[in-house]
Amino acid sequence: MKKLLVTLASLILALVLAAAPALAAGKKDPLAAWKPKFDPSGAEYTYILSNISHPVIEGIAAGYRIRDAVWEKSKGRLYVDFRPLAQLGGEKDVIAKLKLGAVQGMMASSVAAANVADRLGVVNLPYVVDTFDKLDKFRNDPELWVPFANSALSKGIMVADITGYGTYGWATTAPVRNLEDAKKINFRIAQAPVNADTYKAWGLKFTVMPWPDVPQALQTGVINGLDHTAIVCNITKKFTIAKYFTQLDYAQGLFIHLINKRWFDR
Known part of the structure; x- marks a missing residue:
């Protein structure tokens, strides 16, 4: 039985190693154009x-x-x-x-x-x-x-x-129709004092977070909204989770x- 398991493990490893070059070759360079x-x-x-x-x-x-x-x-x-x-x-x-x-x-x-x-x-x-x-x-x-x-x-x-x-707005996992709805959202904001001061003045909950950390934070529910432009949210596929967008147009990106x-x- 032990010999069979060793053989099986060796076979799986061989298949993975054989497939790796093909997978790497199939991965597209997003900046090729x-x-x-x-x-x-x-x-x-x-x-x-x-x-x-x-x-x-x-x-x-x-x-x-x-x-x-x-x-x-x-x-x-x-x-x-x-x-x-x-x-x-x-x-x-x-x-x-x-x-x-x-x-x-x-x-x-x-x-x-x-x-x-x-x-x-x-x-x-x-x-x-x-x-x-x-x-x-x-x-x-x-x-x-x-x-x-x-x-x-x-x-x-x-x-x-x-x-x-x-122009800036809110991408959220639930619709925001008014300020009371917005107060239920934990918004991701950029690592910038001007944003933190704005959200404090608005009385809204926020989490300061680097942009590369946003996808996982959205998926795990650490945040359920983000402050950004519609085009960026669309291109970076944030709308797959945060399906609602509130057009605020409060600032130019x-x-x-x-x-x-x-x-x-x-």
Whole structure:
């Protein structure tokens, strides 16, 4: 009997090992469509640019357009190594790497960017920059934009520009029809003081959590709602569990392009 079990275990192991290459080959690269059409191996400099979300969203795909434009304008000297999908970790971790210079650039969500400088969180205050007209005015008015863009210089961080990813609302496992319904939800919010202050002012329950931890937290019931944009929730399949969406439009979802100034000045 023991010999039979050993033989069976060996057979199972052999089958698993034989199947592994096929499974690996069948696994699709989610970023295959965005591979560069040039060989970056000869670049003199490399600029690692991080982002937490998926480039199928136009505001995130901008990272690849930056890569291609910089490659062309630098004549192949500078390669922007764009890393979306949280390849380098959660945003708070990447901000720490950015300050150290281990990462040279980051398209940080505006909520997370408030951890770099308080003023960067102003765009996430409810109903301050909540429409495209307000956003255009904010970006194109030097009196508004310059103090915002310069607010992180004391931390060694430059603000280059912004891109968008929709307007904020609530994805929840139960419908939210009014404030009383909302008070029954434990919302996941980003690791940002501006969000925590907002939810405290609204009198709502919340859990601060890195974005990569959200899928498991939703599945296990640690949270039953999240504060994000509809397009991000749809693309990242949050609606498979949190099937209800409340369109609040209280803020624009923005990615702020942060650059390590020490690297830039070299």
